[in-house]
Amino acid sequence: xxxxxxxxxxxxxxxxxxxxxxxxxxxxxxxxxxxxxxxxxxxxxxxxxxxxxxxxxxxxxxxxxxxxxxxxxxxxxxxxxxxxxxxxxxxxxxxxxxxxxxxxxxxxxxxxxxxxxxxxxxxxxxxxxxxxxxxxxxxxxxxxxxxxxxxxxxxxxxxxxxxxxxxxxxxxxxxxxxxxxxxxxxxxxxxxxxxxxxxxxxxxxxxxxxxxxxxxxxxxxxxxxxxxxxxxxxxxxxxxxxxxxxxxxxxxxxxxxxxxxxxxxxxxxxxxxxxxxxxxxxxxxxxxxxxxxxxxxxxxxxxxxxxxxxxxxxxxxxxxxxxxxxxxxxxxxxxxxxxxxxxxxxxxxxxxxxxxxxxxxxxxxxxxxxxxxxxxxxxxxxxxxxxxxxxxxxxxxxxxxxxxxxxxxxxxxxxxxxxxxxxxxxxxxxxxxxxxxxxxxxxxxxxxxxxxx
Amino acid sequence: xxxxxxxxxxxxxxxxxxxxxxxxxxxxxxxxxxxxxxxxxxxxxxxxxxxxxxxxxxxxxxxxxxxxxxxxxxxxxxxxxxxxxxxxxxxxxxxxxxxxxxxxxxxxxxxxxxxxxxxxxxxxxxxxxxxxxxxxxxxxxxxxxxxxxxxxxxxxxxxxxxxxxxxxxxxxxxxxxxxxxxxxxxxxxxxxxxxxxxxxxxxxxxxxxxxxxxxxxxxxxxxxxxxxxxxxxxxxxxxxxxxxxxxxxxxxxxxxxxxxxxxxxxxxxxxxxxxxxxxxxxxxxxxxxxxxxxxxxxxxxxxxxxxxxxxxxxxxxxxxxxxxxxxxxxxxxxxxxxxxxxxxxxxxxxxxxxxxxxxxxxxxxxxxxxxxxxxxxxxxxxxxxxxxxxxxxxxxxxxxxxxxxxxxxxxxxxxxxxxxxxxxxxxxxxxxxxxxxxxxxxxxxxxxxxxxxxxxxxxxxxxxxxxxxxxxxxxxxxxxxxxx
Numbered sequence: 052x053x054x055x056x057x058x059x060x061x062x063x064x065x066x067x068x069x070x071x072x073x074x075x076x077x078x079x080x081x082x083x084x085x086x087x088x089x090x091x092x093x094x095x096x097x098x099x100x101x102x103x104x105x106x107x108x109x110x111x112x113x114x115x116x117x118x119x120x121x122x123x124x125x126x127x128x129x130x131x132x133x134x135x136x137x138x139x140x141x142x143x144x145x146x147x148x149x150x151x152x153x154x155x156x157x158x159x160x161x162x163x164x165x166x167x168x169x170x171x172x173x174x175x176x177x178x179x180x181x182x183x184x185x186x187x188x189x190x191x192x193x194x195x196x197x198x199x200x201x202x203x204x205x206x207x208x209x210x211x212x213x214x215x216x217x218x219x220x221x222x223x224x225x226x227x228x229x230x231x232x233x234x235x236x237x238x239x240x241x242x243x244x245x246x247x248x249x250x251x252x253x254x255x256x257x258x259x260x261x262x263x264x265x266x267x268x269x270x271x272x273x274x275x276x277x278x279x280x281x282x283x284x285x286x287x288x289x290x291x292x293x294x295x296x297x298x299x300x301x302x303x304x305x306x307x308x309x310x311x312x313x314x315x316x317x318x319x320x321x322x323x324x325x326x327x328x329x330x331x332x333x334x335x336x337x338x339x340x341x342x343x344x345x346x347x348x349x350x351x352x353x354x355x356x357x358x359x360x361x362x363x364x365x366x367x368x369x370x371x372x373x374x375x376x377x378x379x380x381x382x383x384x385x386x387x388x389x390x391x392x393x394x395x396x397x398x399x400x401x402x403x404x405x406x407x408x409x410x411x412x413x414x415x416x417x418x419x420x421x422x423x424x425x426x427x428x429x430x431x432x433x434x435x436x437x438x439x440x441x442x443x444x445x446x447x448x449x450x451x452x453x454x455x456x457x458x459x460x461x462x463x464x465x466x467x468x469x470x471x472x473x474x475x476x477x478x479x480x481x482x483x484x485x486x487x488x489x490x491x492x493x494x495x496x497x498x499x500x501x502x503x504x
Numbered sequence: 505x506x507x508x509x510x511x512x513x514x515x516x517x518x519x520x521x522x523x524x525x526x527x528x529x530x531x532x533x534x535x536x537x538x539x540x541x542x543x544x545x546x547x548x549x550x551x552x553x554x555x556x557x558x559x560x561x562x563x564x565x566x567x568x569x570x571x572x573x574x575x576x577x578x579x580x581x582x583x584x585x586x587x588x589x590x591x592x593x594x595x596x597x598x599x600x601x602x603x604x605x606x607x608x609x610x611x612x613x614x615x616x617x618x619x620x621x622x623x624x625x626x627x628x629x630x631x632x633x634x635x636x637x638x639x640x641x642x643x644x645x646x647x648x649x650x651x652x653x654x655x656x657x658x659x660x661x662x663x664x665x666x667x668x669x670x671x672x673x674x675x676x677x678x679x680x681x682x683x684x685x686x687x688x689x690x691x692x693x694x695x696x697x698x699x700x701x702x703x704x705x706x707x708x709x710x711x712x713x714x715x716x717x718x719x720x721x722x723x724x725x726x727x728x729x730x731x732x733x734x735x736x737x738x739x740x741x742x743x744x745x746x747x748x749x750x751x752x753x754x755x756x757x758x759x760x761x762x763x764x765x766x767x768x769x770x771x772x773x774x775x776x777x778x779x780x781x782x783x784x785x786x787x788x789x790x791x792x793x794x795x796x797x798x799x800x801x802x803x804x805x806x807x808x809x810x811x812x813x814x815x816x817x818x819x820x821x822x823x824x825x826x827x828x829x830x831x832x833x834x835x836x837x838x839x840x841x842x843x844x845x846x847x848x849x850x851x852x853x854x855x856x857x858x859x860x861x862x863x864x865x866x867x868x869x870x871x872x873x874x875x876x877x878x879x880x881x882x883x884x885x886x887x888x889x890x891x892x893x894x895x896x897x898x899x900x901x902x903x904x905x906x907x908x909x910x911x912x913x914x915x916x917x918x919x920x921x922x923x924x925x926x927x928x929x930x931x932x933x934x935x936x937x938x939x940x941x942x943x944x945x946x947x948x949x950x951x952x953x954x955x956x957x958x959x960x961x962x963x964x965x966x967x968x969x970x971x972x973x974x975x976x977x978x979x980x981x982x983x984x985x986x987x988x
Contacts, residue, residue, distance in 0.1 A: 053845050054579055055852045056933045065859040065934060077854045078751055080720050080877050087753045089843070092621040096842030099583040106836065109607030110592040120599050123823050130520040132552050140566025141559035144580050147777040152965040153905045156562035157776035160555070163507055166983040170542040176981045179777070182633040185823040216823045223819035227647060227679035271535050299528055301537055317823065327608055328598030328824025329633065330779035342979070348777060353975035361967035365975040371673035376682040381673035384634040384767065388775025398507050398551045399517045402540040410526030417530060436532055457601045465599055484522050
């Protein structure tokens with residue numbers, strides 16, 4: 052029996068101990084008419100060898116095309132040690148660290164994670180992870196509405212330059228709580244949110260302004276001006292950032308005069324493989340004064356009976372298992388193992404290593420764009436500085452071009468017309484530090500071939 | 505010692521990052537970071553030793569019996585991990601086009617189909633990232649259903665007092681008021697009390713069956729009838745699905761919507777607090793509202809169903825398609841079990857729980873519901889020990905750690921005083937159960953003869969009992985190199 056260790060003798064003796072004639076008798080409290088009988092649509096059991104064969108066929112079927120898509124998930128190198136350590140059974144098969152004394156490993160890792168995230172974002176405190184980037188923003192919006200006592204409006208300003216999936220997820224998460232999401236247009240030339248457009252909201256009651264850096268198009272936003280506008284209008288500033296970009300870009304804690312109030316984002320670039328979109332992890336950091344409004348697990352450093360340093364889950368009175376309907380969020384299981392991997396990833400790279408990764412991504416994307424724009428009709432859509440992604444206009448249907456490239460094992464970017472029909476035939480390309488000169492040259496050759504024939 | 509305390513300026517694990525020096529001159533100074541972030545500076549070996557050492561300070565399924573009630577800490581098969589991490593699966597970008605996705609999508613499609621069959625529901629969406637997000641999606645669908653019918657006066661979700669804390673918290677996130685329903689003395693929901701509060705304001709009820717009291721609610725049909733007749737819908741919290749897998753299906757009990765915790769019943773690892781996955785299944789009337797994306801089959805091709813295909817969907821719950829890697833692990837596990845294996849999960853987890861319950865009550869422990877069968881878990885109440893000996897449930901739990909066993913769930917559900925919720929799972933040997941039973945008996949004896957011994961536990965762990973009050977009062981949530 053797969054994964055069940057009982058011998059026939061075990062079963063016999065256990066039933067004798069219980070005083071039941073057979074295992075079936077243990078289900079005698081379930082009304083007989085509800086029992087489902089044998090489920091015929093379920094498959095026959097496979098051995099590990101058989102399922103290994105199946106999965107290998109399935110994996111091979113999808114191949115491993117060269118990836119120039121970013122759009123919220125980035126193909127970075129992950130040091131070998133990261134997953135060798137994170138996959139250790141002691142991390143991999145532990146539960147949420149409720150019994151602190153028996154979970155010091157996970158708890159200390161999470162405290163180190165919080166410390167590293169706070170350092171990277173320039174914020175005071177961090178939680179121990181949320182599901183992903185989009186839900187971290189949903190939670191940040193809910194938190195801002197709770198925390199901003201100067202605002203009664205439940206209105207949130209959200210730039211259209213923010214990741215479209217993030218905007219949809221936030222909508223799903225907040226709509227039944229009467230929160231209004233107001234979309235801010237992006238500048239057609241720069242691809243950024245022009246701070247001047249905010250003048251239309253001067254003096255209005257706004258709970259928070261969302262500020263992505265870089266934004267979905269890879270473009271750098273005027274974060275200082277946007278943050279200052281938020282504070283001048285009694286709104287909280289919510290930063291949505293890429294942690295790799297933070298190795299080189301100004302951290303949200305230093306934006307504008309006072310810094311952002313809440314900072315969240317997608318943690319995937321820190322040690323999580325692309326893996327079809329998950330598991331990744333969301334992160335959230337905030338100013339110390341807002342910590343009691345933060346959702347999710349938080350680990351604190353404390354002492355044991357002998358005064359020895361130890362770690363424990365803290366501020367649990369915010370959480371669902373204590374406060375139930377009055378909790379700051381319903382989140383329980385989060386993405387602990389991904390935060391563990393991220394901690395090891397950050398420890399191995401350090402700030403200089405992360406800076407090299409960020410700089411190599413920047414350089415590669417510049418090089419790629421330079422190569423692709425030598426092709427007639429291919430040109431950058433926006434004229435503002437970018438980090439490691441760029442929107443490019445194509446002379447013909449983006450969808451058709453990308454399909455042809457895909458057949459040639461090149462994922463040549465994302466078709467932006469899906470979410471921004473107003474942009475026309477535009478692709479969003481990204482070249483991380485993993486893309487080689489040869490791969491970029493090959494992409495250029497193939498694109499040129501498609502566009503010229 | 506923290507990794508920060510091993511840091512030395514100028515040290516790096518230099519093989520881990522690109523070799524070329526950073527040239528950031530293309531990024532205008534105004535956008536740039538002025539000072540590097542304070543991250544540790546250590547060698548690769550230092551990091552490896554440090555995190556290996558930390559891992560050794562954890563209890564885990566791989567190292568200990570971990571009978572945490574309502575958490576289903578069963579063995580996580582290695583094959584699931586290895587096969588879900590095949591290089592092509594790890595490298596697949598979530599936006600990869602359909603021609604580079606058929607293998608992956610076939611796995612997801614088949615998992616959807618298997619979950620439909622085993623839960624008795626009409627359709628399944630795999631996208632929720634955890635149980636609580638599944639609950640949110642489920643209640644949001646209940647709301648969407650009522651709204652679509654113009655039935656907007658339904659403002660309340662009913663939740664039994666034994667429910668997981670996530671249930672009321674999820675209902676509130678969907679804009680509902682929560683009304684608590686008491687459990688009767690036999691552990692089943694008090695149907696008469698339910699009758700008093702159910703009505704035109706009832707949007708639905710959230711139930712776990714078997715409940716967290718470790719018993720199967722025998723009156724489930726009456727409850728379903730009562731709530732349906734009032735126009736409400738039934739939500740099934742799948743946290744305890746392990747107890748009934750392949751025996752009785754939530755769909756057949758009358759539930760309209762369910763979430764399944766794949767990190768419990770389908771044996772994906774808990775990772776020290778996630779990632780999990782909380783797929784939702786629904787009856788026909790809720791199908792239009794399922795969260796996107798889902799996988800559909802057209803002939804021999806698979807494709808995503810997204811917002812455009814499902815205009816009435818409650819929407820998207822994560823940037824991409826949820827915790828895909830967790831879904832693959834659950835799929836592989838389900839393939840290895842097959843239909844018969846799933847039924848055996850319920851049988852042997854129930855056998856193990858009933859065996860432990862009987863032996864422990866024979867040894868003088870009090871069951872919270874002595875007249876009832878255990879399901880895959882059961883509750884002991886240590887009220888007697890707490891009153892007579894001054895040794896409470898937390899003391900027993902901490903002392904168990906010294907004996908090399910992870911403690912069961914303590915002080916939950918909230919309505920049973922001094923409770924231990926014990927869930928052995930089907931993957932434990934009888935010898936392991938016997939060892940745990942002997943440990944509990946031996947702690948009971950210690951409590952009778954030398955209560956201080958138990959109250960001071962644990963002694964054999966990396967730390968003694970921690971000061972939680974200090975942790976909350978003198979908040980220290982992040983290391984600062986210059987302050988320590």
